[in-house]
Amino acid sequence: MEFKLDQQQETEIKTYVLDVVKDAIKQATTANKPYLNRKEIAQYFGVADSTISYWASLGMPVAVIDGRKLYGKQSITNWLKSHEMPSIKAK
Known part of the structure; x- marks a missing residue:
């Protein structure tokens, strides 16, 4: 079976595949890190960055080192x- 794609379709598929590979690499590199920044921890839990800030306001544990906030996965x-x-x- 053979598919014919125009240039735009080919570019879209390449971009999509590249994004998937980049995400997989990022997840693999953060998998072994016990502490993550807010963006990484939000991605890890599948929530928005603002949700992490909200949870922190509710008492979620946050490590602050030299003014930098780190979030422990465990x-x-x-x-x-x-x-x-x-x-x-x-009922």
């Missing part, structure tokens, strides 16, 4: 687990 996971509640089934 600490935040434990913090989230401590806030879990059983779901209420609708």
Whole structure:
């Protein structure tokens, strides 16, 4: 089977594949890091950057070193687990 793509389609596919590969490399490099910056931790948990700031205002653990905020993956996971509640089934 053979596909014919115009230049724009080919460029779009190349850009998409390149973005997927870049994301995979970034995830692989952050996988072994126990502490991440706000953007990385937001991506790790699949939430917006602003959600991380909001969670921090609710008491989520944050390490501050020389004014730089770092977020521990395990600490935040434990913090989230401590806030879990059983779901209420609708009657």
